[in-house]
Amino acid sequence: MSFTLHSVDPSGARLGTLHLPHGDVQTPIFMPVGTQGTVKTLHPDDLHALGAQIILGNTYHLSLRPGAETVRDLGGLHTLSGWDKPILTDSGGFQVWSLAKLRKITEEGVRFQNHIDGATMMLTPERSMEIQAQLGSDIAMLFDECPPYPCDRRYAEKSLGYTLRWARRCKQWVDENNPASGSGRQSHFGIVQGSVYADLRRQCAEELAAMDFDGYAIGGVSVGEPEEEMLKAIEHSAPYLPADKPRYAMGLGTPVQLLEMIERGVDMFDCVMPTRLARHGIAMTPDGPIHIKNKKWEKDMRPLDVEGHPHVNRFSRAAIRHFFRSGEILALRLLSFQNLSFYLRLMAQARSAIAAGQFGSFKRAFISRYQANDIS
């Protein structure tokens, strides 16, 4: 992998290109989440149509079902998912933290009972890297320890110790095994932890930078902290990461949060929010969210979003409301497509604004319009 940093806007926002084995990715970019090898309700043709450049797969879920060795035997995650562009896999640590039971952390790794059949399993830095190598993703995330929020200083220090020592073990496994993705080399991103403690964030960023990974993520966000703390975690991490490597804020966020983080120098995002809100009947548009179940759309013949994609705009708000209320899967497909399309368009607009050196005014205009009306 290589990363080309094309320009930095006066605001701090960065414009770049990730060169990966399965294709190039223009940053800032949002990555739709394909937990079990598919972005919920969508076909890879839909993802191409809505402009996705890279998707995310979840190591925890895929290693439980169908199993990492099975995915490898089937030709890797790209073949399983029918998606031939770049894929990033997480380490599995965050899902163990949020889904598994009886979690026990030791120096070796994390022992837990999985949420499907309750079997006791062990995830270690080496096993996480091995699974991700079997999946064959373009970018693999290092196995880290994600402290909860809130978190006292003593726990944060102890947790950071795991994260840094496990990063070295991951690196050693990678150096010895040279995992591939397609016909290229798999890339590896370190994860900055340190909870709300500025000095721990800085220490972690600097130590990981010294280990020379392909990119860096800011972790320990999206764990229930207030937005202010989330942005501080970015501010306490990003400045200590090498400017010529991509930066990824994990599991975030709202459209406005994405713009705030882009301004703080973040290049990559993922979040289940667009597809999860879709399943709850919420369409995201430049004029704010629409609750499609509302009676007010019963006879509304306008499309959800006049700037949206014809695949969705074939249908009126009234029609999508009818399909949603009738339990028709088409409604979930259309809302998922719309929300991801909206996120991807936001990223494309952000890139244009950065290229023009006008990210600040773009951001203000977007937020002003997004928050102006209550159309929901």
Added chain:
Amino acid sequence: MSFTLHSVDPSGARLGTLHLPHGDVQTPIFMPVGTQGTVKTLHPDDLHALGAQIILGNTYHLSLRPGAETVRDLGGLHTLSGWDKPILTDSGGFQVWSLAKLRKITEEGVRFQNHIDGATMMLTPERSMEIQAQLGSDIAMLFDECPPYPCDRRYAEKSLGYTLRWARRCKQWVDENNPASGSGRQSHFGIVQGSVYADLRRQCAEELAAMDFDGYAIGGVSVGEPEEEMLKAIEHSAPYLPADKPRYAMGLGTPVQLLEMIERGVDMFDCVMPTRLARHGIAMTPDGPIHIKNKKWEKDMRPLDVEGHPHVNRFSRAAIRHFFRSGEILALRLLSFQNLSFYLRLMAQARSAIAAGQFGSFKRAFISRYQANDIS
């Protein structure tokens, strides 16, 4: 509407074209069922891709939700559904018969409690025609009385009386109101009832034929009768229908049954089986059905059906099995697409065989292959 009968195969199978306001339909044809305005799990773009020429909408469901007047105000069922090719609507009678509660038949019509909120409603011949006019379908079905199976002679005669008198009332409503579909005239099909009684079937067919409808359906099938009785109902009806009008067997059937009915001079079919089986994890292929959940497909990298569509064949059997077991909607989409694609291809192959005057040998070859292996 007009119907062009191009040729009749030595077997009795017919090749024709229906000219409808929203386009031509080549017969024999299978009509995917879009009960609530969408074929379950699929987008209209999918229906175009898999070769659908006409779909079915259900008057009972659409009149309850979103309501026939609402559909009319939204521009009709074509606009609501995003489907710009022909649509056939049923009369609502069969769904009242199978879904509603406390059904009471009188000369006026059928009083019932709907299955959504239990409200008492009335469906009459005139109201059924009015609803279908509001939906704006290309083909509307007459409101009939569908006797159960088994059914004694006395009930069958009484029921047939309703069906024939209601047919006259439907015709009168149509003559007075001239319902449209798009920029054309809505067509109307009479429905032959008469249960298992050959003389009643013949009487009904002849009386309906004398009323000169645009086409004729054979009803009272797919009500739990054995396959032998179902084929007899066709044989006791089709010969008494005008050769120059299309014939439609309602709610049927398996691939082999479709071929049997085509040989008996039937031109049009609809059935929920392909999409319903898809939701139960069954893929239909030229080599018979596949139960995708079976362990034997766990590492099978072949597509479901080598003659199938790239939209589905992007994925291995192993991948579709994984998506199905993981509860991913993509599996339902792919299986629904495959099954409808298989039905539509079967119709296209049947048309080619009829054009070549070789329907009999085509049918034998298809059945022999379809039943040869247990690949399920």
